[in-house]
Amino acid sequence: MSRSGGEKERKYESDESRIDSGIDSYKSISRDPYWSLQSSEEKDKSSCGTEERLDSAYASSSLTVDSLGDFIEKCSISEGENATDSENNNEEEVNLLTTVTEDGDTILHLAIIHEEQHFAHQLIELFPRELLDIQNNLYQTPLHLATYLNQHSIVKDLVANGVSLELQDQDGNTPLHVACERGFWDCANEMIHNASPNKLAHVLEAQNWRGLTCLHVATVHKQRRLMRLLMKKGVNLNTQEGTSGKTALHMAVELHDVYMVNLLLNSGTDVDAAMFNGCTALHLAVGRQDAAVANRLCQAGADKMIRNMEDETALDLADGNDDILALFPFDDIQIMGRTVINF
Incomplete structure (x- = not known):
């Protein structure tokens, strides 16, 4: 050999x-x-x-x-x-x-x-x-490989025999990251429901080398069923990914996915959480001219006057979009987001 x-x-x-x-x-x-x-x-x-x-x-x-x-x-x-x-x-x-x-x-x-x-x-x-x-x-364990190949009976057997869920492969992915990326709900379910609470908490907070937790990965790949599974186990909805500070809500907004935005908001995510550059989810929605998502964020109580590091509010990014401008009350006259006359 x-x-x-x-x-x-x-x-x-x-x-x-x-x-x-x-x-x-x-x-x-x-x-x-x-x-x-x-x-x-x-x-x-x-x-x-x-x-x-x-x-x-x-x-x-x-x-x-x-x-x-x-x-x-x-x-x-x-x-x-x-x-x-x-x-x-x-x-x-x-x-x-x-x-x-x-x-x-x-x-x-x-x-x-x-x-x-x-x-x-x-x-x-x-x-x-x-x-x-x-x-x-x-750096792949047998559990990584069984998850890659969606062999959930092998995953169940390995987890039952006490294997580590926290070991990371060359990309920093735990086996649960792999399941969330590929949408393998059965594999993820075996890991989540058979892990001790302490071990599971570490796995849910673990970031791969791109700074993504399992919730981030599930959101980016639109694995909605897996997002719900993670939420049921108490995943932190407001964890920021390691490169730009986005939460899962920021990612859902970037994907123009109203369903995921609703799912996160209804589960209690912080609507005003800011990225490292100060942008909230509303900044992203308005900047992308997404009136539907911006409207849902406003309904959830998003603060329209938060300024990012460029000293811009969400209104400053509206760029004449009437559907989005209609979301902002005009009780004063503003230039570049700054009040000049109060009524």
Whole structure:
């Protein structure tokens, strides 16, 4: 299963500028008959000079669906095995079960990737808990991969066996971030309802490397059902993302999504929460000429006179839009948002 030194050197020389491709690339490539028949040397040659890797970032190029089948057969962990056979195969099984590929994957990672769910369930029961949290070279745990592939029964089994929900992959995403991005409600539900309150609180507040919490991710990807699930578990609606200070309400306004705006307002979000530049959700709605959203924010009591760091109120951004200007009472004359005459 290991490469020779020369082969490794050739691979490293040609791979210096490559980017690992991820789980979706693996799923399409692993089913290509031509790819599965190529030798390791042919794969190295075919990938030289390309900007992106063709081989999976989640599995060693020396392991295929067929070789995983050999692993399953050799491990002999099925029920009904007699004691003599178990003793004879014990050392070999231990070696196989503790193998880590050149991409950092354990056999459990591989079972999940190849969608060998029955085998994965067996491995989860066999592995001690600390091995269930091993991260591969992309910092993905088996729980990350099971979530990526929407294997909610595997997610349920892993969570029941006490795996960490807080570990982050190379993008800073927890498994719950992944579920919220992809809209996998069943996976998210298993994690949320089986986690202890203390652990769940940390996960709900965790930000990925773009500064987004799970609620931010669900909002950006318009995963409304997941937003409701997070709200039921007491997620902080006013948490600011780490780059510009937007709350989920700001993001919903930017998407012109009246439903999500209503959902957040009805759940108690702060209508006047400001970004780092001082803009409220009303500033964003008016600046985007979105009269429907601006009207809903005004109905929720949005303060029309809050000034951002450019010293602008929402009215200053109306830019002659009659539908939006109608939302603002004219009990005085203003120039650039400043009162010059009171009546």
